Every structure is written in structure tokens, then in C-alpha cells.
Amino acid sequence: MLPGIIVLIAVLLVLVVLHVLDDAMRTMQERLGLPVAGGMKWGKRVTWVLLVLALGQFFVPDGLFAPAPPIVEPLPQIAIYTSDGLWSGADTARLTFLDDELESRIRYGRELIARTAVYLGPNGSVAHLTNGLNCQNCHLDAGTKPWGNNYGAVWSTYPKVRSRSGKLESVEKRVNDCMERSLNGVALDSMSKEMRAIVAYMEWLGTGVAKDSIPKGTGIEKLAFLDRAADPTRGHEVFNVKCVSCHGPQGEGMLSTDGATYQYPPLWGDHSYNQGAGLYRLSRFAGYVKANMPQGAAYDHPQLTDEEAWDVAAFVNSQPRPAKDLTGDWPDISKKPIDHPFGPYSDTFTEKQHKYGPFGPIAEARQKK
Numbered sequence: 001m002l003p004g005i006i007v008l009i010a011v012l013l014v015l016v017v018l019h020v021l022d023d024a025m026r027t028m029q030e031r032l033g034l035p036v037a038g039g040m041k042w043g044k045r046v047t048w049v050l051l052v053l054a055l056g057q058f059f060v061p062d063g064l065f066a067p068a069p070p071i072v073e074p075l076p077q078i079a080i081y082t083s084d085g086l087w088s089g090a091d092t093a094r095l096t097f098l099d100d101e102l103e104s105r106i107r108y109g110r111e112l113i114a115r116t117a118v119y120l121g122p123n124g125s126v127a128h129l130t131n132g133l134n135c136q137n138c139h140l141d142a143g144t145k146p147w148g149n150n151y152g153a154v155w156s157t158y159p160k161v162r163s164r165s166g167k168l169e170s171v172e173k174r175v176n177d178c179m180e181r182s183l184n185g186v187a188l189d190s191m192s193k194e195m196r197a198i199v200a201y202m203e204w205l206g207t208g209v210a211k212d213s214i215p216k217g218t219g220i221e222k223l224a225f226l227d228r229a230a231d232p233t234r235g236h237e238v239f240n241v242k243c244v245s246c247h248g249p250q251g252e253g254m255l256s257t258d259g260a261t262y263q264y265p266p267l268w269g270d271h272s273y274n275q276g277a278g279l280y281r282l283s284r285f286a287g288y289v290k291a292n293m294p295q296g297a298a299y300d301h302p303q304l305t306d307e308e309a310w311d312v313a314a315f316v317n318s319q320p321r322p323a324k325d326l327t328g329d330w331p332d333i334s335k336k337p338i339d340h341p342f343g344p345y346s347d348t349f350t351e352k353q354h355k356y357g358p359f360g361p362i363a364e365a366r367q368k369k
Contacts, residue, residue, distance in 0.1 A: 078208030079152070079215070084300075086217030087152040089144030089205050102200070109201025112194055114142045116183065117261045119194065126194060130185035131272070131322075137265035138182055138279065140292060143205065146217035147291040147299040153214040155206025163335040165328070171199050181276040184322045221287040221299060223306050225359040230282055232356075235315025238308045242294045243267075251319060268319035276324035281339045282356065285313035314356055317341075338362045 080088050095103045116134040119126040140148030158171045176187035188195045246264040247253055253266035266272040279285045290309035291299040330336045334346040341355035349362050
């Protein structure tokens with residue numbers, strides 16, 4: 001606006017000067033008896049035109065002559081892979097290119113994963129269904145961290161038949177397994193707003209992952225078996241050095257500043273996962289902590305040795321926690337994982353060895369069948 005005003009004032013001044021000079025020249029020519037010429041007629045006409053243009057600029061809509069903004073191509077809704085090819089989920093900035101309703105549903109699903117207890121915990125704003133843990137306490141970075149128990153292969157592999165139930169399971173059933181086991185709660189209505197949002201988030205995370213494929217970095221890292229049993233006593237020593245500062249001496253965890261969610265989850269006790277959770281298997285817990293714990297660790301910069309990971313897993317999973325009726329699990333007992341801690345089994349190894357190891361002899365015996 002200011003430059004336009006300056007131009008207008010300048011044109012007016014020029015016009016005034018031209019009129020004054022033209023009048024002065026006419027007067028001089030008349031006094032000298034000279035014929036009166038055209039003077040500055042054309043100069044004044046041009047200046048009047050410029051004045052009209054200068055005034056007109058104030059009535060032209062802003063941006064009328066501005067170049068059209070560049071067309072921004074929507075970012076593809078596909079997974080991102082790290083430099084070494086590990087799946088890490090899509091950037092949430094890409095959600096802005098979806099329609100508002102779908103974007104809102106996916107964002108709500110992610111929020112439910114990250115802050116489950118706020119909505120579904122003991123004091124949840126939607127319902128009181130869980131023990132106070134967040135899904136994110138086990139599925140790091142809202143289920144997107146490489147080797148952080150992520151969701152990279154959920155949408156590409158479900159529905160599928162799972163040996164634990166012996167049935168074809170949907171994504172909804174898998175989510176409710178976590179609700180009932182890891183969060184020691186009750187199932188969500190599969191048609192509820194919350195379940196539909198979680199499923200939408202899972203589907204979005206799986207965009208670009210081929211059907212039946214499992215991207216590198218998905219789930220939990222698999223550690224080699226020890227040649228001995230995992231030792232809870234050694235694990236207690238590891239826990240006191242590496243874990244107690246976040247999870248507490250009694251494994252009680254630490255609440256976030258909001259008082260509703262856990263920043264560091266309880267590892268045993270009433271508010272932890274029950275005996276039916278996947279992390280109650282030593283191989284799962286050991287692989288999980290090796291790639292992610294303690295704070296600051298990563299799969300490519302671990303802070304625990306394999307032995308420390310197995311031993312601390314043995315210690316944590318030897319502590320008291322909620323029970324769950326597992327009589328419906330593993331209808332075909334020959335398909336139980338090697339480290340499933342509850343019998344009966346299709347082999348002659350003890351329940352203690354199935355829980356703590358050594359697991360090598362069990363694996364060898366299975367290969368011979």
C-alpha cells in the first residue's frame with residue numbers, strides 16, 4: 001500500500017509542476033508577442049493517464065496480477081524406510097493431503113495408541129477398559145520404531161490364521177488381544193469409534209507394504225539362544241544397574257506429568273501386562289529390550305549384551321503379575337512356541353526349561369520330528 005501512495009503523490013506533484021510551467025510559458029509568449037504554441041499539452045495528458053492508473057491501483061483486488069502459486073503434489077501415503085532399509089512408518093505430515101474425515105480418524109487412532117490410558121484407562125474419558133498402560137509403552141513411537149515392536153506388517157499379514165487361537169483372526173481381534181493381555185483389560189467393541197480409528201491408523205501405516213510381506217525391522221529383533229538357561233538372579237543385577245532409574249525398584253514404573261499415562265510402564269504388578277501377553281515369553285522380551293532399552297538404546301547402538309537381555313527378561317518375567325485364563329490358547333500344542341511358559345507340551349521338556357531355557361535342545365528336538 002505504501003509504495004502505491006508514494007507513486008500517487010509523485011504523479012500529482014509532476015502534474016502540478018507541468019501545469020505551473022505551462023501557464024508560465026503561455027504568459028511569457030503572450031508578453032513577447034509570440035504565437036502561443038501547444039505548450040505541454042501532451043505531457044499533461046500523459047501525466048493525467050498516469051494519475052488515473054495510480055488511482056486505479058487502489059481498486060484492483062490483491063493478487064490479481066500475482067503469479068499463480070505452484071501446484072503442490074500430494075505426498076504419497078507410503079511407508080518410509082531408513083538408510084539401511086528398515087521400515088519406520090509414514091510421516092504424519094502426509095496426512096494433510098487426505099480428506100478431513102479420514103485424516104481426523106487416523107490421527108485419533110494414533111492418539112489412542114500413544115495415550116491409550118487417557119481415553120480407555122482406569123479414569124479414561126471414553127471408557128474404563130484397561131490397566132493404565134498405553135499401547136505405545138510396548139509399541140514404541142506409536143508403533144513405528146524399527147525393531148520397536150512396531151506395526152509394519154499388521155495390515156499386510158492380516159487377516160490370518162494364528163496358532164495361538166487356531167482361528168482366522170482380523171486386525172480387530174489382534175487389537176483386542178492386546179487390550180485383554182498386554183493392557184490386562186477388556187475388549188473394545190469392534191464397531192466403536194475408537195476401534196475404527198485404530199484400524200484406520202493400522203491401515204494407513206501399512207500403505208505401500210505389499211500383501212503378505214514383512215518389511216525388515218518389523219516387530220521384535222530375534223536373539224540367538226543362550227547355551228544356558230536365562231538367570232533371574234543375574235537379571236536382577238542388570239535391572240538394578242540399567243533399569244531401576246526409570247521403572248523403579250519394584251518395577252512400578254513412572255507416571256507422566258499428566259498423571260494419567262505412564263512415561264515408563266510398570267514391568268510387573270497389578271498395572272503391568274498379564275501372563276497371556278506376548279512379552280511374557282522370554283525371547284520376545286529379550287529381543288525387545290536388546291534393541292530398545294535402557295533409555296537411548298537402539299537396534300544399532302544397543303546398551304545390553306545378549307546375555308544381559310536374556311537375564312533381565314528372566315528376572316522381570318519371574319515377578320508377580322496378573323493372571324489370565326489361557327485354556328483356549330494353542331489348541332494344537334505342537335505349535336506352541338519353544339519359550340511358551342505353560343504346559344502341556346508335545347515334548348518331554350519341563351515347564352521351567354520352556355520358560356527359562358536352555359532353548360537350544362528344545363529347538364533341536366523339534367527339528368528332528
